[in-house]
Amino acid sequence: MNQSVGVPRPEVIRTAPLNLNHWYAVALSSELKKKPLAVQLWHQDIVIFRNQGGDVQALENRCPHRGVKLSSGYVQGNEIVCVYHGWKFDHQGYCTDIPYLNERQQLPPCRIRSYPVQEKHGFIWVFPGDPNRALHVPIPDLFEWEHLNYVVSVAPLHFQAHFSFLVENLMDMYHGHLHRHFQPWGNAILRKKSAGPGWVEAEYQAECYFQINRPWSVIQLFIPQLRRPFLTSLIVRYEYPHWHSWLGNDFRLYCLIAPVNVTETRAYLVHTVSLGAFRDLHRLPVWFRRWVKNRCFNAARGFLQGLLREDILMMEQEQQAYSQNPKRRNWEINPVIGSVQKLVYQQAQLYSTND
Numbered sequence: 001m002n003q004s005v006g007v008p009r010p011e012v013i014r015t016a017p018l019n020l021n022h023w024y025a026v027a028l029s030s031e032l033k034k035k036p037l038a039v040q041l042w043h044q045d046i047v048i049f050r051n052q053g054g055d056v057q058a059l060e061n062r063c064p065h066r067g068v069k070l071s072s073g074y075v076q077g078n079e080i081v082c083v084y085h086g087w088k089f090d091h092q093g094y095c096t097d098i099p100y101l102n103e104r105q106q107l108p109p110c111r112i113r114s115y116p117v118q119e120k121h122g123f124i125w126v127f128p129g130d131p132n133r134a135l136h137v138p139i140p141d142l143f144e145w146e147h148l149n150y151v152v153s154v155a156p157l158h159f160q161a162h163f164s165f166l167v168e169n170l171m172d173m174y175h176g177h178l179h180r181h182f183q184p185w186g187n188a189i190l191r192k193k194s195a196g197p198g199w200v201e202a203e204y205q206a207e208c209y210f211q212i213n214r215p216w217s218v219i220q221l222f223i224p225q226l227r228r229p230f231l232t233s234l235i236v237r238y239e240y241p242h243w244h245s246w247l248g249n250d251f252r253l254y255c256l257i258a259p260v261n262v263t264e265t266r267a268y269l270v271h272t273v274s275l276g277a278f279r280d281l282h283r284l285p286v287w288f289r290r291w292v293k294n295r296c297f298n299a300a301r302g303f304l305q306g307l308l309r310e311d312i313l314m315m316e317q318e319q320q321a322y323s324q325n326p327k328r329r330n331w332e333i334n335p336v337i338g339s340v341q342k343l344v345y346q347q348a349q350l351y352s353t354n355d
């Protein structure tokens, strides 16, 4: 089978623009406290802050007076104040006050860009595209974040490579070889690949080493000798611009991708474990279940970070190899990769024709 049929050239994929008409998770809710926070999303500098009611606002991170970052300023009531000369801006980006304006002067009609923003499932989501579309585009349904039957861990990633390298990493389960010492899965075999508008899905059969089928199976997490590999299905799905997977019945992973620019990417890996094996769990008082959930929050973070360190090393090397010789073509035998590249390309095209 010729894997390169219809797949765009590397120079096109590795520089493909992001389709901005989607929601992007730019921060964890817990990362935004009283101080404004600077974030970058596909070449755009954005400041997010909480107003006095705790609602999140998102503005261009640039004071229209001298161009300094509003994230260096502070919040007063519902407005953000630039630290340099004290100009104030409301949530729509209008300048509402200049402390030294005299009676003969008027506020300049300057306005900075404001962004649709939502706080949901533990994250702050920004819509950097056409604001009129924001309401029609769903945010990924990461319901496990709140659900008391799931234990959640989250690990941020930040690396120097185009986001397509990350998606390919996440969709190519043959890279279990890289993580063989961590044993997240092993011996993957691609069983099925499907694709539709805006998504690609691949089903692998893989060996899994963890199974939460009895209350005491949690011990396997700490004692590798107790793990017994068993075959299960590993489904990975790129639903542009984010990714998620199911490993057997117990584990679900999300990768919320927020590219910074053409050679730099941020993302959050969210790991959820079902406590479905604890059949009487729902009989316990809600406060106790919440306590367990909170106590176990981030239990798998160290494990995730270990995997991510290995992945990041590979993705940055891929980017470096590409940058040294953009015209060189690699060999590929996993058909899922071609489908991923087509989707990255299609979404870039879609954005440029709609924009």
Ligand code: FES
Binding pocket: 063, 064, 065, 066, 067, 068, 082, 083, 084, 085, 086, 087
């Ligand atoms: S630079 Fe922001 S108020 Fe002057």
Ligand SMILES: [Fe+2]
Binding pocket: 169, 175, 179, 307, 311
């Ligand atoms: Fe990996």
